[in-house]
Amino acid sequence: MTRIATPPKTSRPPGRWLLQDAKARFSELVRRARNEGPQHVTVHGREEVVVVAADEFRRLAGERTGAALIAAMQASPCREIDIEPSRDERSPVRDIEL
Numbered sequence: 001m002t003r004i005a006t007p008p009k010t011s012r013p014p015g016r017w018l019l020q021d022a023k024a025r026f027s028e029l030v031r032r033a034r035n036e037g038p039q040h041v042t043v044h045g046r047e048e049v050v051v052v053a054a055d056e057f058r059r060l061a062g063e064r065t066g067a068a069l070i071a072a073m074q075a076s077p078c079r080e081i082d083i084e085p086s087r088d089e090r091s092p093v094r095d096i097e098l
Contacts, residue, residue: 018042022041033053
């Protein structure tokens with residue numbers, strides 16, 4: 001019986017995973033994302049997703065409080081400008097019964 005030599009596994013840089021390896025070793029992928037940083041997963045040779053720790057994701061996403069917008073508006077040199085919506089007094093208003 002003739003054995004076909006299997007090609008040696010190519011070593012990938014740290015933090016790079018083939019999809020099938022990421023699926024088979026998901027617990028390790030999660031642990032590395034938490035301890036070592038983002039883990040890149042490739043599909044058919046193309047980088048498709050990056051797995052990051054939840055804390056890192058929250059840091060990157062930022063809080064959605066509006067604090068950054070308020071701070072930017074307060075720092076504006078034009079903050080004394082009065083911004084009032086213009087209202088057309090001639091707008092038709094319908095009477096309604098309640």
